[in-house]
Amino acid sequence: MTHPQQQAVLTAAGIHKRFGALVVLDAVDFTMAADEAVGIVGPNGAGKTTLLSVLSGAFPPSAGTVRFKGGDVTSLPATQRCRLGLVRTHQVPKPFSGMTTFENVFVAASHGAGLGRDEAYEEALGSLKLCGMLGVANRRAETLGLLDRKRLELARALAARPTLLLLDEIGGGLTDGEASELVGTIKELRQRKIGIVWIEHIVHILLQVAERLICMDAGKIIADGEPQAVMADPEVVRAYLGGGPK
Amino acid sequence: MSAVSSSPVIERGTATSRIAAVAVVIIIALLAVAPQILSAGAVDRMTALFIYVILAAMWNALAGFGGLVSVGQQVFFGLGAYFAIRLAGAGLNPFASLFVSASIVGAISWPLSLFMLRLRNGEFAIGMWVIAALTHLLVNLDRLVQGETGTSLISLNVYDASTRRAVIYWLALASMTALLAILFALLRGSTGAAIRAIRDNEDAAASVGVRVTGTKRLLFVLAAFGIGIAGALWLATSITFQPKTYFNVQWTAYMIFMVLVGGIGTFEGAILGALVFFLIETWFGGTGVWYLVGLGATAVLFSLFLPRGLWGTIEEHSGLRLLPVGYRVRLPADIADGGTAPSPLQTTQHQEKA
Numbered sequence: 001m002t003h004p005q006q007q008a009v010l011t012a013a014g015i016h017k018r019f020g021a022l023v024v025l026d027a028v029d030f031t032m033a034a035d036e037a038v039g040i041v042g043p044n045g046a047g048k049t050t051l052l053s054v055l056s057g058a059f060p061p062s063a064g065t066v067r068f069k070g071g072d073v074t075s076l077p078a079t080q081r082c083r084l085g086l087v088r089t090h091q092v093p094k095p096f097s098g099m100t101t102f103e104n105v106f107v108a109a110s111h112g113a114g115l116g117r118d119e120a121y122e123e124a125l126g127s128l129k130l131c132g133m134l135g136v137a138n139r140r141a142e143t144l145g146l147l148d149r150k151r152l153e154l155a156r157a158l159a160a161r162p163t164l165l166l167l168d169e170i171g172g173g174l175t176d177g178e179a180s181e182l183v184g185t186i187k188e189l190r191q192r193k194i195g196i197v198w199i200e201h202i203v204h205i206l207l208q209v210a211e212r213l214i215c216m217d218a219g220k221i222i223a224d225g226e227p228q229a230v231m232a233d234p235e236v237v238r239a240y241l242g243g244g245p246k
Numbered sequence: 247m248s249a250v251s252s253s254p255v256i257e258r259g260t261a262t263s264r265i266a267a268v269a270v271v272i273i274i275a276l277l278a279v280a281p282q283i284l285s286a287g288a289v290d291r292m293t294a295l296f297i298y299v300i301l302a303a304m305w306n307a308l309a310g311f312g313g314l315v316s317v318g319q320q321v322f323f324g325l326g327a328y329f330a331i332r333l334a335g336a337g338l339n340p341f342a343s344l345f346v347s348a349s350i351v352g353a354i355s356w357p358l359s360l361f362m363l364r365l366r367n368g369e370f371a372i373g374m375w376v377i378a379a380l381t382h383l384l385v386n387l388d389r390l391v392q393g394e395t396g397t398s399l400i401s402l403n404v405y406d407a408s409t410r411r412a413v414i415y416w417l418a419l420a421s422m423t424a425l426l427a428i429l430f431a432l433l434r435g436s437t438g439a440a441i442r443a444i445r446d447n448e449d450a451a452a453s454v455g456v457r458v459t460g461t462k463r464l465l466f467v468l469a470a471f472g473i474g475i476a477g478a479l480w481l482a483t484s485i486t487f488q489p490k491t492y493f494n495v496q497w498t499a500y501m502i503f504m505v506l507v508g509g510i511g512t513f514e515g516a517i518l519g520a521l522v523f524f525l526i527e528t529w530f531g532g533t534g535v536w537y538l539v540g541l542g543a544t545a546v547l548f549s550l551f552l553p554r555g556l557w558g559t560i561e562e563h564s565g566l567r568l569l570p571v572g573y574r575v576r577l578p579a580d581i582a583d584g585g586t587a588p589s590p591l592q593t594t595q596h597q598e599k600a
Contacts, residue, residue: 056453082455094450096443098511102256102575107443110436112455117436121256125575134254137575141446160454
């Protein structure tokens with residue numbers, strides 16, 4: 001990656017990820033600007049979540065580099081990347097189940113965003129309000145239903161004050177109506193100039209937000225560009241309808 | 247978003263908890279003058295109670311708040327006593343030895359944490375037991391200790407019995423109060439929220455910016471220091487040091503018992519559990535084997551019927567919080583009504599079991 005885009009905030013170059021003999025990511029190159037909203041689609045096992053984990057620092061790539069805001073973050077753990085503004089949500093929600101909804105979000109505001117107590121209160125309350133969760137602020141997270149757990153993932157990530165938000169199937173398992181609510185919240189984030197990388201299976205939901213679409217298959221990016229063009233790409237159609245990995 | 251005239255307020259305490267804070271101060275003041283009226287035997291028993299409270303609070307901090315379940319905490323109890331013997335043997339004032347010893351225990355736990363905290367869950371729990379067993383053997387090699395024959399904190403004999411008893415009582419009370427205060431401040435602060443987040447989901451905690459390893463280390467070292475003080479104080483009350491008594495896994499079993507019965511993960515629970523354990527021991531301790539059978543049966547009954555312990559159950563049913571470390575959001579009436587937020591995004595409300 002010798003010529004990154006001028007305002008590229010996140011660049012991944014030559015990313016490989018192997019688990020034993022299994023190659024999950026195979027020479028993935030990815031660049032995005034700070035104000036972009038990028039959707040990632042692809043069949044199950046394409047390596048989407050693995051890519052997100054490599055970008056967020058949940059685990060290091062087997063080869064390749066990740067740069068964020070101009071610095072090499074390949075070896076930085078998730079904690080440090082979050083503090084730099086690169087924050088993810090989890091496909092299967094991972095609430096702090098013994099803590100209240102507010103406390104979940106407060107942790108992110110005080111540690112991820114590094115805010116003092118009063119500012120962290122404000123930030124946490126603001127995130128809860130944006131995600132429509134003030135009414136369940138005092139509920140233990142283990143008592144929340146799926147929609148609220150998904151919202152909590154979003155609220156918690158937001159409270160860490162991200163520059164770039166990595167969303168992993170935040171709409172998965174929700175009804176269309178519920179997913180639309182989340183889209184409303186995510187559109188609000190776009191107004192705040194937060195960049196978004198969003199993995200989603202429900203394409204029509206994704207296309208309400210994504211300005212650029214990437215399709216992955218078998219650990220590679222097979223299409224990247226304007227959403228309608230990507231969806232019409234013969235290779236993308238083949239990946240979804242079968243006919244082999246290539 | 248709808249314009250809300252008043253915004254939500256974060257509450258850290260309640261009217262009850264403010265009364266409780268005053269009550270705690272009064273109780274500690276009363277305890278401080280108690281040796282004037284209590285019999286010698288009662289003073290010794292109360293000293294034991296303070297030590298139990300320290301043990302329960304430290305194990306609860308580690309496991310209940312931090313998720314670090316250890317069955318080897320007796321290593322710090324034993325080392326606390328051992329270093330006190332060593333330091334006093336080298337000529338240090340015996341009372342000063344107790345606290346210098348605990349500091350050494352805390353200092354040793356730091357490098358120990360470098361590799362122990364790499365272990366997760368059961369591996370950590372059993373790993374700590376292995377460390378305790380190894381340390382026990384190493385201490386036995388010290389000639390001063392004379393193997394399992396043990397030795398005594400003889401330098402305490404320069405003080406007459408009543409002075410000794412009262413001073414140890416006050417030291418135990420002061421140690422307990424200070425340790426509980428430090429723990430309370432830690433758990434109530436933003437580090438406390440991080441500690442609980444790590445307990446609930448380590449990966450998620452890291453993903454929202456919590457320094458996982460550093461936070462666990464802080465808790466681990468604090469627990470080691472506290473249990474080290476407890477071990478040193480126990481030595482001071484019982485005078486004799488036999489390694490197998492101090493490095494016995496029963497100490498950790500007692501800690502677990504107190505925390506499970508009192509209410510794991512609640513600050514008040516550990517104190518209550520220590521009190522329950524103390525009363526059971528006081529009333530039934532003389533009944534030999536049946537005492538141990540009773541302890542075991544109590545633990546089983548609690549884990550079956552009151553898994554959140556006495557305090558956890560009280561808190562759940564009455565909402566009573568005396569020494570709260572958490573956060574409550576008080577919503578303005580227009581939001582709180584009906585339990586839904588005034589967000590246009592929220593059209594469905596999922597009410598499961600509350």
